[in-house]
Amino acid sequence: MNTRRAFLQNVTRSAIGIPLLSLQSAPIISSLTSCAEVADGPVLRVAIMGLGSYGARVAEAMKDCKRAKLVGLISGTPSKVTEWQQKWNIPAANCYNYENFDNIKNNPNIDAVYIITPNALHHPQTLRVAKAGKHVICEKPMAINAKEGQEMVDACKAAGVKLLIGYRLHFEPNTVEIIRMRKEGELGKLLYFQGQSGFRIGNPNQWRLDPKLAGGGAMMDIGIYSINAARYMTGEEPIWVTAQEVKTDPQKFKPGVDETITFQLGFPSGIIGSCLSTYNMNNLDRFFINGEKGFADLQPASGYGPIKGRTHKGELALPHPMHQTLQMDGMAELIFEGKQPIVPVDGAEGVKDMKVIDAIFAAVKSGGKVPIKIA
Template identity: 65%
Template sequence: MNASRRDFIQKFALSATVLPMLSSVSAAPALQYLEQKDGPVLRVALMGLGGYAQRVAEAMQSCKRAKITGLISGTPSKLKEWGDKYKVPETSRYNYDNFDKIKDNPEIDAVYVITPNALHHDQVIRVAAAGKHAICEKPLAISAKEGQEMVDACAKANVKLLIGYRMRFEPNTLEVVRLRETGEMGKIKFFQGQTGFVAGDPSQWRLNKALAGGGSMMDIGIYAINGARYMIGEDPIWVSAQETKTDPVKFKEGVDETIQFEMGFPSGAVASCLSSYNINHLDRFFLSGDKGFAEMWPSTGYGPIKGRTHKGDIGKPHTIHQTTQMDAMASIILDGTKPHLPVDGIVGVQDLKIIEAIYASCKTGKRQTLDLG
């Protein structure tokens, strides 16, 4: 492919527009995300060399169990620049047309797909067909149906499908989970998740329904959904939501600007959440039980993550999230270890089912019952 990634995305978006619009601290030991072991290194090809991939690549320079051994991009200049910088030979550099050839490259164990949401489905399935493990950025896909197809394809190929849910390895987050699991907060009654920022460039792919599958919910609101699930320790059984749109020019049909949503859980706990592409300073989790509370602010940014409980400051050391995530994923893939909080494709499909129910509630004005399977 001679076209740049931008051209590739623009062509995809153009073809899609002719179709109908689619989606302190306790004395007890800290919870460990997994036991780090010495062992083989996971050899990873990065697909989609954009801004977040750059963050991942820099973080991986500090990994003990993972390294960059392949690159996939539609931009030849990026392949050369990144290849030279990270010492990836030309034989392990691919474009979007020929990356199926990774099947014959023994220097690649897994591919980290970091492309626009609508591309994840086909790309992960091609990765699986090539016999490589897939790591996919969130959201897994633009629909639960597509997500399940990805899960099935990876299972059929006997490769793992993991999602870049980096907060599920973050030390302060896991300390709150530990406090909840040990009963130190008592019966959990309430969770609040505020997630959002002002989206900039109106021409970016994240504001294109065909490429993003939606708006703020698919990008930032998914953190509140995911956070509610691991903070409360249950899966929701119903959801109710309403959308506010103040700028229909920037946030076109199918691209949500701001959504408020509530979720109910089997124990009786409730969650109240906000997802926005038009409000800054939203990055806060709050968990309340009948014996205590935990607050994280910031809660999902790149860090440092800060938190306090009814006992005082959590104070876990800051880690580079992507470094921790990739070392953990290497252990999952190579050692068969199980993280305390799962990051497999099934979790991603469940989050997409919740998002679809939120959109349905916004459209109908009615509470939606959830069956996450």
């Protein structure tokens, strides 16, 4: 709705006027320390910012977490907050709106905020959460360009809090197994990567097709999966890219919103990557890596599950828990114990993907080969 879009475009301003949802007067339970304790260790107490469909998926997944728990809500829609409060038994003292959520700095019962809002809001909201002294989990893409991403990293470092990016696939068993095979040389010298990421997008009025909120189109939303997979499946950072954009529906995909981009990545060892990102085709969700000794194929590769994989050794028959359950438990272990996943999920990892996206857009514009400087 236009009214919602107008609101979203203004939520990053300083708090002014009467808040949409006031903090309740109920006292915060002072007996709790900075984190709750269970048999497996401290529990990461998380407030979700942005109560849309993906936020709901994360909340559902956290029901099965051993190390993470949903304890707070941040939204610009009071009716959603009320609904979620009842469903998840969230105290009123842990509920905020986009204007007053800076007050979480005074709430010792929230350890981290998971930002699940439109892309363009990630940067200002991360800065505010960091300033409030809370750890940040930010959905990908972390920002609309690498410059903003680096500013987020710097702000969290200065505030002494963690910045983690919602790379759920870094914890997914089939993905992790293929990375292990690559690391242990079971695929031999790598030669080629292919990534296909796409679907036909629906409602033309949604924020994902608004360049001011999305920072782009399909590349930001779905193409980033192929970019990230190209990096973790090869174990290398790309050094150049060429890219071509095709737009068949300029009415739906307005200037600044990419519909379909094909791009080619070059890696230091000579590996070539061939990828497709689109908002106009279904049945595109595949990562394939080929080496001199074998191959690995994921299809579907990035959907919510189950991920299905096979290699030159046969089918991968690994369990399929909710990705976000593994992600949130893994992030809690990272924050509390420093346990790192097989592929990083920190802000620096997010900046690397943003540098590749910046280069892809530059290559589309120039029509030539664009160097990528990750370091």
